[in-house]
Amino acid sequence: AQSVTQPDIHITVSEGASLELRCNYSYGATPYLFWYVQSPGQGLQLLLKYFSGDTLVQGIKGFEAEFKRSQSSFNLRKPSVHWSDAAEYFCAVGLYGGSQGNLIFGKGTKLSVKP
């Protein structure tokens, strides 16, 4: 079955430091990949998506992600973290429906930012 793994449950970084959130997926075909962010008590906001083409995709708020087929990974990066980036981040794989639905999410990585 298709799955998404985010190995890090909780990460703490200092403000201004770089960030990398890991995401690995298991999917037989070409994946459609997404990163979403969720602030406390809020819904999910799309940061970026990969459908095809350039494997380095740029998103909002200064985030980028790189698709590596050989490693089945889609890691999210930001060169300099701001305190407002503290939130929970979800990686997801898009499917063509079925009982797993249209998006399979990882369990999320909670990001804390130290001043």
Next chain:
Amino acid sequence: KAGVTQTPRYLIKTRGQQVTLSCSPISGHRSVSWYQQTPGQGLQFLFEYFSETQRNKGNFPGRFSGRQFSNSRSEMNVSTLELGDSALYLCASSLEELAGVETQYFGPGTRLLVL
């Protein structure tokens, strides 16, 4: 354009009651999906509607049901509430069907507490 709206935002019910949650998609979007988010299980797909038809359903009991109206607004209903139904219920809309390969935009969610 207004984003996805969900009502009510918060709800408290007791076991055995039933509840109806509402979702209004972004104008022009025809696909609506519902997700349940809990700390233990994460984000789980409930169902997807497109053009008033249920296209996909997740692995939830029959107590969970939904529908979509001609204006694309959607409702989900949970009957005979159980304590384990306490969760954040998220609605997402996308332009077309095959929502997994379309970008889904999420609402703020309805937080349901079952006592």
